[in-house]
Amino acid sequence: MTRRATLRTSHDDPAVIAAALDPDNTDSMHTTVEGDELVTTIERDSTGGLQSTVDDYVVNVTVAETVIDATRTHTDTNHE
Template identity: 55%
Template sequence: MSENTRTATISTTHTQPSVIRAAIAPDNTDEMQTAVSGSQVETTIARETTGGLQATVDDYLVNLGVAVSVATSCTQHSRPTTNQSD
């Protein structure tokens, strides 16, 4: 990183942080580092320009929102399968 690099760190709390990290990881760029610590997902983004940083943060937040929605939906709708005979 150069001395002019701008950075942002986003820390969010989740009941399934490793699931969220796995869901957002494919969209991370080389300038992004994501880690899990306890119930926290922390992503640090580094970009050379303020505009680039803002755009990457915006994209990350959209991806994070989708990941949380999908994880929540899957958790709410997953039930054990039972065999019922007629």
Template identity: 60%
Template sequence: MRRATITTTHGDDEAAERVAAAVAPDNTAEMATRVEGEAVVTTVAREGTRGLRSTVDDYVVNCRVADRLGGDDGPLAGSADSTARTDDTDTDTNT
């Protein structure tokens, strides 16, 4: 099983809650999203590296959209620009 943890920050606790609420409906059974202060932390598990990479790519796009929609003039107003950090804790380099 391959796992990756994606951590994004959103400026404040409320913005992180909005982003987490926006991305959570797209989570599969192998994904878990939580809020830690101004950060949204999502862990993804997949059997193979390709599936993990694809899921992480999709998640990051969804997270960026949610964050942008939460910008000062967006429908989820209040979110700041996010910064993303990933921690792929169990991935091989052979694809």
């Protein structure tokens, strides 16, 4: 039996976050952008595998958002 989780996160620019995450996504993941939300569905054969993939994904979203925000802050600071 397949286990599935759908994660919805809101971002200022979800397409940029999606692009940053794309290289780390696996075949078990499907991501779309809906308005200001990044919607990712993860399917795995085991509960443990699903939990590990969700944990990794949440960390990757957090890192991507932090790096993008830092880059924008640095760019904005240099242009003032």
